[in-house]
Structures are given as structure tokens and as C-alpha cells.
Amino acid sequence: MAKQPMLKFVQINRDMPSKRAAEDRKQDFDEIYAEFAAAKAEEQASRCSQCGVPYCQSHCPLHNNIPDWLRLTATGRLEEAYGVSQATNTFPEICGRICPQDRLCEGNCVIEQSGHGTVTIGSVEKYITDTAWEKGWVQPIAPVQERAESVGIIGAGPGGLAAADMLRRAGLQVTVYDRYDRAGGLLTYGIPGFKLEKDVVMRRVELLEKSGVTFKMNCAVGEDITFEEIRSTHDAVIIATGVYKSRDLQGPGSGATGIVRAIDYLTASNRASNFGDTVPEFESGELNANGKKVVVIGGGDTAMDCVRTAIRQGAESVKCMYRRDRANMPGSQRETQNAEEEGVVFEWLTAPKGFTGDAVEGVMAQKMRLGLPDASGRQSPELIEGSDYTEPADLVIKALGFEPEDLPTLWGCAELEVTRWGTVKAEFTSGRTALPGVYAIGDIVRGASLVVWAIRDGRDCADAILADLSAKAVAAE
Ligand code: FAD
Ligand code: SF4
Numbered sequence: 397m398a399k400q401p402m403l404k405f406v407q408i409n410r411d412m413p414s415k416r417a418a419e420d421r422k423q424d425f426d427e428i429y430a431e432f433a434a435a436k437a438e439e440q441a442s443r444c445s446q447c448g449v450p451y452c453q454s455h456c457p458l459h460n461n462i463p464d465w466l467r468l469t470a471t472g473r474l475e476e477a478y479g480v481s482q483a484t485n486t487f488p489e490i491c492g493r494i495c496p497q498d499r500l501c502e503g504n505c506v507i508e509q510s511g512h513g514t515v516t517i518g519s520v521e522k523y524i525t526d527t528a529w530e531k532g533w534v535q536p537i538a539p540v541q542e543r544a545e546s547v548g549i550i551g552a553g554p555g556g557l558a559a560a561d562m563l564r565r566a567g568l569q570v571t572v573y574d575r576y577d578r579a580g581g582l583l584t585y586g587i588p589g590f591k592l593e594k595d596v597v598m599r600r601v602e603l604l605e606k607s608g609v610t611f612k613m614n615c616a617v618g619e620d621i622t623f624e625e626i627r628s629t630h631d632a633v634i635i636a637t638g639v640y641k642s643r644d645l646q647g648p649g650s651g652a653t654g655i656v657r658a659i660d661y662l663t664a665s666n667r668a669s670n671f672g673d674t675v676p677e678f679e680s681g682e683l684n685a686n687g688k689k690v691v692v693i694g695g696g697d698t699a700m701d702c703v704r705t706a707i708r709q710g711a712e713s714v715k716c717m718y719r720r721d722r723a724n725m726p727g728s729q730r731e732t733q734n735a736e737e738e739g740v741v742f743e744w745l746t747a748p749k750g751f752t753g754d755a756v757e758g759v760m761a762q763k764m765r766l767g768l769p770d771a772s773g774r775q776s777p778e779l780i781e782g783s784d785y786t787e788p789a790d791l792v793i794k795a796l797g798f799e800p801e802d803l804p805t806l807w808g809c810a811e812l813e814v815t816r817w818g819t820v821k822a823e824f825t826s827g828r829t830a831l832p833g834v835y836a837i838g839d840i841v842r843g844a845s846l847v848v849w850a851i852r853d854g855r856d857c858a859d860a861i862l863a864d865l866s867a868k869a870v871a872a873e
């Protein structure tokens with residue numbers, strides 16, 4: 397009987413790729429996890445029990461065929477594993493790096509539930525496609541047949557790029573418009589290099605360029621070109637602009653200098669430290685934590701990225717202030733642990749109520765306790781009277797989340813319907829809006845979400861556009 401290559405979770409323990417020591421990784425913006433060696437990837441993939449009903453797959457927003465690519469990896473059939481993996485995921489090596497796997501695929505792996513430690517799905521997914529790049533299996537798209545119809549995509553983030561990839565495969569002419577100078581959206585300028593190195597994103601952009609996708613960069617819709625112009629140029633338009641309006645802090649002193657927005661801080665850092673751009677606000681120290689006492693306010697993934705960036709910039713001290721406790725924070729536990737290892741101090745159950753100094757000198761803070769659960773089921777924080785104190789700070793970073801910009805006003809298009817939260821009203825499964833030929837995807841529809849959901853939306857929307865254009869062509873016959 398052939399040797400059973402799978403189900404090794406009892407004999408083989410879960411193992412992640414090695415993580416660089418905190419003292420070493422604090423010195424640069426490189427990724428902190430190494431790549432699996434081939435033998436290790438095979439060994440870890442072989443732990444999968446090949447479930448008949450794979451919960452990992454049903455909890456992956458892309459419904460990746462995880463058991464199949466794990467089996468192919470375990471048996472050394474890597475090129476086939478790549479084929480299966482990329483059939484459902486446009487950017488597997490990116491998701492393998494930055495999906496919150498503990499909340500998605502890995503958090504629902506049955507062997508994790510049975511106490512054996514989850515299969516390291518994300519690391520294997522990353523390994524498969526990084527190897528595919530190395531071996532030259534990732535090639536530009538060469539459509540079987542070119543088609544005359546064109547699609548304009550506003551926003552070169554993961555949602556827009558995933559749609560561009562799918563539409564180009566079908567032979568459509570695709571133009572992506574973005575107000576930044578580089579494509580990638582938050583993959584490029586939001587998420588720091590220690591989670592996602594920038595050459596991983598840039599090689600994907602170059603691949604799309606080689607595949608015939610046209611990029612119009614430094615082109616802000618609503619300023620450099622009108623939305624109407626884009627609509628009249630293309631047969632279909634996708635809005636994939638993400639959410640960029642930062643939630644603000646109120647209270648005395650909140651206008652002091654030295655209180656900055658997370659997105660500005662992270663963009664400056666990504667530009668200066670990962671791309672070597674000259675960034676005046678970084679050089680002047682305005683958006684640079686070097687030598688400063690830093691307080692980051694918020695408990696999500698953006699806050700974790702800010703505190704860890706500040707550590708790498710050589711801050712004197714870095715504190716994270718969050719009004720709930722660790723168990724109730726929205727950020728990933730893995731990233732929180734990484735931050736702690738790197739020297740970040742967490743002030744749990746602490747809320748800011750104001751700031752001292754014209755140039756900020758401190759955060760006036762109050763301690764909280766958790767009260768009864770609110771409508772969302774989360775315990776509401778309540779103030780503890782008499783617990784006020786001032787936390788010294790000369791750089792305060794606001795990482796309280798993002799909201800959509802007011803697109804109908806900015807674009808002079810009142811007919812573009814938005815929800816009461818300002819997100820664009822669109823069908824989740826297709827991106828169709830009420831405007832003919834206009835679709836919307838990613839964060840601008842969902843609110844601040846995840847890369848993997850933006851990819852899913854981009855792929856679904858491309859399918860819907862292809863169906864709608866075919867229906868239109870048939871109707872015109
Ligand atoms: P975006 O990535 O925001 O891209 C939108 C693009 O549209 C941008 O390039 C922007 O320049 C462009 N644009 C906007 N308006 C205009 C206009 N008027 N004209 C032209 N172009 C325009 N998710 C994860 O899954 N894992 C993580 O670890 C993670 N970390 C994160 C860390 C940070 C700091 C932040 C802020 C987010 C993080 N996210 C993470 C969330 C994730 O980045 C987003 O959910 C995802 O990027 C959304 O993709 P998108 O394509 O909808 O929009
Ligand atoms: Fe897991 Fe994300 Fe990969 Fe899906 S895309 S298998 S959720 S890492």
C-alpha cells in the first residue's frame with residue numbers, strides 16, 4: 397500500500413517559519429518571518445487531515461482549495477499546487493503574509509480545534525507562490541483573444557488590481573487610475589514593510605503592466621479628471637477607492653502640533669524607509685518618531701503597525717493606549733505579541749480626554765473598566781472616577797479607524813448612492829451600483845476591511861462585468 401503522505405498532525409508539531417529575534421528585526425523594515433525551506437513546507441503541509449468538509453476553506457473569503465494545495469505541497473508537486481492556489485486567489489503570496497489567519501482559515505482548522513495546533517496554511521500559501529516567482533511560473537497574462545470593450549478602474553489597491561487581472565485575462569482593455577504615484581493602495585503605502593516587503597507588491601504591479609493593463613498614476617478623480625469623463629471613456633467603471641478619512645479625536649488641546657494621523661505617518665515611513673523617497677515631513681521630524689516619546693491611540697491593526705514603525709524609527713519610548721482590554725481589542729493577537737516583543741508598552745483600559753502643550757507634551761488620560769455588553773455584544777468601557785493622569789508624549793499618533801470620503805460631493809455625482817456611513821451602495825456579490833455600468837468594490841463598499849475581501853470583491857465584480865457586457869452585446873445583436 398502506498399505510504400500515507402498526509403494526516404501527520406499527531407507525529408509532527410505545528411511549526412512556523414523562523415521569526416527574527418526582536419533585537420535584530422527592530423533595526424530595519426524587512427519582513428520578520430523567514431521562508432519555509434522546501435522540506436519544512438512539505439512536512440507542515442503533511443499535517444493536514446484532508447477534511448471532507450474543510451472549515452479552513454469555508455472560512456477563507458476566497459474559498460481557496462486549501463486541502464488540495466496542501467496535499468500537492470506535501471507530495472512535492474509544487475507547480476500543480478501553485479496552479480490550484482492561483483486559480484482562486486489573485487495574490488496568494490500577499491494573503492499568505494498579511495491575512496489575519498487566526499480569524500479566518502487557520503482559526504477554523506479542525507486540528508487546531510482538537511488541540512494539535514493549526515496547519516500553518518498562510519505560510520504554506522506564501523511559500524508556494526514565492527517559489528512560483530523564483531521558478532518563473534508566474535507569467536504575464538496573454539489573453540486568448542483581445543476584446544474592444546474597456547473598463548476604467550478608479551483605485552489601484554488590491555481590489556482594483558484583482559479586478560484588473562481578471563478582466564485582462566478575458567481580453568478586455570483595462571485602465572487603472574490612481575491619485576498616488578505608485579500602485580498598490582494600502583499594500584504600498586499603508587502596510588509597513590516588516591509585514592509586507594514592497595518588492596512583493598511592485599512585482600505584481602509590473603506583471604500587470606506587462607500584461608497590458610494601463611496605469612494612469614498621479615491622477616486624482618475629481619481633481620485631475622472628472623468621474624463623468626471616465627464614465628464616458630469606458631464601457632464599465634469600477635470604484636475601488638478605499639477609505640481614507642481618519643476618525644478624529646476631540647478634547648482640549650487636540651489641535652496641538654505633534655498630533656498626527658496614522659495614515660500620514662505610515663505613508664511617510666513607507667516612502668522614506670522602503671522606497672528611499674525624500675519626504676520633507678519625515679526629514680523635519682514632523683512624521684518621524686526618532687528620539688521621541690510616542691503614544692499611539694487605538695487598538696486595531698493600524699495602531700499595531702504604527703507602534704512597530706515607531707520602534708524601528710528609534711523612538712525613545714512607545715506606548716499604545718486603548719480603551720478596552722487585550723481580549724477585546726480589534727487588532728490581531730499575533731501582531732500585538734510581535735509589538736510587545738519589540739518593546740511596545742500597552743496601556744489597556746485607558747482613554748485620552750485631552751492633550752497638554754501647544755506642541756504636544758502629554759496625553760491627559762483616564763483609566764476605564766469594562767461594563768455590560770453593548771448592542772454589538774462587546775463590553776462598553778466605563779470611566780473610573782479619579783483615575784486621571786498625564787502620559788508624557790511628544791508625538792501622538794491617532795489610529796482610530798477610517799471612514800469613506802464623500803464621493804458624491806467630491807466627484808460632483810449626486811446620483812451615486814451612498815449608505816448612511818458614506819460607503820458606496822453596491823451589491824456585495826457583484827459590485828453593481830444603481831448607476832448603469834458603474835460598480836464599486838473593496839473598502840469603499842464594506843468600510844475598512846481586509847485585503848482578502850477586496851480581492852474577493854475585485855474577482856466577483858470582474859465576473860459581473862463580463863456577464864453584463866456579454867448580455868449587452870447579445871441585446872444589441
Ligand atoms: P485601498 O487599498 O485603500 O486602495 C484604494 C486606492 O484608491 C488607493 O491607491 C488610493 O490612492 C486610490 N484612490 C482613492 N481615491 C481616489 C481618487 N479620488 N482618484 C484616484 N485614486 C483614488 N488588511 C489585511 O488583510 N491585513 C493587514 O495586515 C492589514 N493591515 C493594514 C494596515 C493598515 C495601516 C491599514 C490602513 C489597513 C490594513 N489592512 C490590512 C486593510 C487593507 O489594507 C484594506 O482593507 C485594503 O487595502 C482595501 O483595499 P481597496 O482596494 O478597497 O482599497
Ligand atoms: Fe487563509 Fe487568507 Fe490564504 Fe484564505 S487567502 S487561505 S484566509 S491566508
Ligand code: SF4
Pocket residue numbers: 443444445446447450451452453462463504505506507515517
Ligand atoms: Fe486540513 Fe485543517 Fe483544512 Fe482540515 S481544516 S482540511 S486539517 S487545513
